[in-house]
Amino acid sequence: MNDASKRSLPEDVAAISEAVAGAVLTIDLGAIRENYRRLKARLGDVRCAGVVKADGYGVGASQVAAALLREGCDTFFVALLGEGIALRRSLGPGPAIFVLNGIPPGAEPDAVAADLCAVINSVGQLVAWRAAARRAGRKLPAAIQVDSGMSRLGMAPGDVECIAADPQAFDGIDIRYVMSHLACADEPEHPANEKQRLAFERLRKMLPEAPASLTNSSGIFLGPSFHYDLARPGAALYGINPTPAKLNPMLPVVRLQAKVAQTRVIEKGAGVGYGHTYHAQGPLRLATISFGYADGWQRRAASAAWFEGTRLPFLGRVSMDSIILDISALPADKLRDGDLVELLGPSQSVDDAAGHAGTIGYEILTSLGPRFHRRYVNG
Template identity: 55%
Template structure:
């Protein structure tokens, strides 16, 4: 830890508490966990077993390789669903590794049915329908054709029917209810099966969106599920950057690339070992973001570079910050969503961009069941 340029602390107990809160909110519906993109950058190998220990038994990843990586760390009775479905020719890998595909197109349905025929047994799958996002899932045309073909799903056990909300972070958006109506209609075209519609934000739209299974991702990791509303989730991440060097500069001295910032008074500058190679986005502009030392904010001055940022530490007493000290970049004073707002992006991008150079510390780590 002492040798790293920065320290990323991930609170597994907070992730577990967030899952418990979401499960309680959806009542009799099952609460799954989305652990794609390495659990939103926080480490699926640690996060997924922690959630399994809490009682979660259904996990979603995006890619086949992600499913192969996460499956061995989970209990035998857990289910791992792959959102992008089988890449052409890779259907057999799902059977070999005990993974369930999400079938998004007629081509994927046909390939999975053919595999079931070759194995001479039913194979489970989730079927996704597009209800208004035009991204993944059977289109209305494909769905009608599938419903009209009595043999289209022969050998396929439809374990779940799902869709995805496009505007759930905006509770009043009319697309939410329009999509819900389309989803209800689409289910009538498919074999009777449990239904899944709500992501993190969708959970907070109310019970009419919960159906049988909800699929939170971002909310598990502390991101606010509803824009411009108080965040009910526990914070999960603390990011601390290490001071490399301190220097005193005179008025008019430029700092950083392009001389984009000049001090107007004598200042003490702290160079901190975090940059855009670590996911501290270059879009976080001069003086628009702060690090913290206790209750004292240190403005970012000069441009974010690949390996470093520079902070105006003049508000601290001289000698209070020295090389090797840590400053808070994400924490109690500035959460992931606040950093995202300063960068003109969303918390999802901040978390998934966190790089591999951080020393990582997991709080309340749990062994795989």
């Protein structure tokens, strides 16, 4: 690269990223902090953790955790050991970081070195963490997860009964919490909620006395009997509705906008997109945006973008890197190359997009790909 080329490059790396990206994802860290405050208000004196697995539900675990730390959150949950190690590097010493899926066999030294808390889901994991404590010469922190009826992770009731009879089962283990997870908390009237709560009560009484944790985002709204000592909200922090049958009590967190790559006019009868699944019924003005299923937008997800309050329907199929919009409702020359149209934001929430795709907001957020310029505001 010659000197003239170097001089022509912007000095601000963020400006380069936004200039070359096909889409911009804006994450409002202030909204995440407000959502945390709203959940804390419902919990009263109950402690509130932050779940930042899957890179903070796709919006950035380190940025989200740092924002929550400023709100007083000192306990975080990730799914995988690698996520925990990365978060420890980001946050530094101090906050507790629990690994929900447990520590993989043989990786216990890595977890100890990163000062992570194991979530123990099986007798095998318990034995391995106990051995790691012997090697470390000190007690190691852990949460004991019991399966109260979800059949996903956690010790089965039979296993809990067995270890309860072993006085040395928890030698070297600093039990921070006994925990479980609700399967149907987003359906308040579902009988499984109370059934799980009662099962959790029975199982935790077999184990050494320790603080308890059962509640996820939706579980917070089931009432105080589900709150115990620590709540573990995830989705609600990111603006996903924890009470699907009611108005969303959370603030929206993300805004996704895609750039217009090209505009055109087509005549009646022109085919649009792969397979010509749409033919123009008359003259139309179109815009192609630099955004597609390679960016995580499912082909069945919400089929419109928005520009200054005007709905712009998708036409034809979603492509890997582009989507065609009908912009005929806008005044001529209103939308130009390089302008941003909204996919997620005030006009279309994450839950709205999920409804069109027959899925949930979690999947929409965590599917968003790495090609966006990520812009953090109100941090």
